[in-house]
Amino acid sequence: MSGAAARPASERDPGLQPERTRLAWRRTTLSSTAAAILAMKTTLHGGVSAPGIVVCALCCALWLAFLLIAHHRIRTLSATSSPTALTPRHATAGALLTVGLAVCAAALVF
């Protein structure tokens, strides 16, 4: 566990930690895609209304924002063999986007 900083930059982490973290971001993006698709299904179910379309568009925007965050983080993770930690801003943004999706969902369900 010692000497992570001393490793040469080209050496691969035998535990594949950056790769696993990258795949975890991919899985999370997939989950948010599923949630966004369910939001679309709820909107289109039984009569389309203007407020419903607006909330659905908001859901798609939130999903897109999450995709961008994940993409940015995945690029950071693949850039070096010992990447820097996630910044609190990114983590908070990811969590708040999830909260936003839940709020949109409540509006759609009501």
Added chain:
Amino acid sequence: MIGFARTVRLWFDPREIRQEGVTPDYRFSLANERTFLAWLRTALALIGGGFAVDQFLPGLRWGWRVGLALALLAAGVVCSLRAVNHWVRCERAMRRGEDLPVSRFPALLSLAVAVVAVAMVVVVLVGWEG
């Protein structure tokens, strides 16, 4: 309450957390990040469950259906906020070399999910015609 406000400030400010302690091995930070993402996925699954209750139980009375859906959505909100809070606390503990924070949230969440599941079974069995 002051402690809570301070933690919320840490959610947004990357410099403040970097001033404390020493940077841990990057692998520990990545493991913490994956745990955070797993909680975020749990939150997204709860939100998806909220949609599913609304969509796939159309025979239920409006009140029950919306109540169950809102309960699942609220659990999703709490889960994602708690995910980022726990991530910040773990990151800070690792920098300071302290023990990782313990939490009763997993137990509470599993109890809540169990209660919602039992309620769903009862509602589907009893209130099918309603």
